[in-house]
Amino acid sequence: MKVNLHTHTRWSDGYLSFQELVNHAKREGLEYLAITDHDRTKGWSTQNVEENSPYISGGITPFDHGMLSTEGLKLIQGVELSANDNGTEVHILGLFINQPDREFQIYLDYIEKIRWCRAGRIAERLRIETSDLIKEGRRSITYVRKRCNG
Numbered sequence: 001m002k003v004n005l006h007t008h009t010r011w012s013d014g015y016l017s018f019q020e021l022v023n024h025a026k027r028e029g030l031e032y033l034a035i036t037d038h039d040r041t042k043g044w045s046t047q048n049v050e051e052n053s054p055y056i057s058g059g060i061t062p063f064d065h066g067m068l069s070t071e072g073l074k075l076i077q078g079v080e081l082s083a084n085d086n087g088t089e090v091h092i093l094g095l096f097i098n099q100p101d102r103e104f105q106i107y108l109d110y111i112e113k114i115r116w117c118r119a120g121r122i123a124e125r126l127r128i129e130t131s132d133l134i135k136e137g138r139r140s141i142t143y144v145r146k147r148c149n150g
Contacts, residue, residue, distance in 0.1 A: 005034040005076070006093060011048075012037030012080075018044065019052040026057065026073050034095055036078035039111040041100050044068065044077045066096030082111055 008014030009021055016024060018035070025033040035043045042048060049068060053060040058071030068075040078095040100108065 001032070002028070002030045003032040004030055005032070005078075005095065006036050006080070007033060008037050008080075009035060009043040011040050011043040017052075018048055019055050022052075022056050022060075022070060022073065022075065026071070030073060032074050032076060034076035034078045036080045036093055036095070038080050038091075039082050039108050039115065041077070041079055041097065041105075041108065044075065046099060066098055079108070082115065 004025065007021060007025075009016060009018050011018075014021065014037070021035065022033065037043045049060050056070055060068050060070045060075070063069035063074060066077045068077065076095050077097045078093065079097060081092045081094060083090050083092055
């Protein structure tokens with residue numbers, strides 16, 4: 001059985017979009033693929049799946065608790081949560097997650113804000129643009145400052 005339980009899309013620090021990652025996994029003959037972006041569930045959110053389904057052979061349908069299905073591949077909905085253990089950053093992999101409820105989404109948004117603020121501080125120290133640090137590249141230092149101060 002071919003399985004990958006830890007992958008990231010462009011919504012996190014991966015290079016591939018959700019659609020590209022799913023199609024790549026299918027070409028590689030994977031049977032299970034977990035999408036576990038850092039502190040985000042947007043890669044496998046209902047909206048993102050609906051937007052990308054027409055571009056994936058066989059489409060994508062809900063399968064079971066915390067899973068989606070497409071021809072020959074089961075997609076496990078997951079997240080890699082950032083946490084702090086006595087001052088040390090650790091990551092916790094969560095698998096088989098249903099669509100996040102409001103409280104969990106608020107927590108994920110908070111963690112994302114902390115990550116952006118840290119990236120902004122790093123970029124300022126290095127005297128480079130935040131987009132040079134973050135592959136998403138759609139946000140500037142000004143945006144990071146607004147999120148960190150607001």
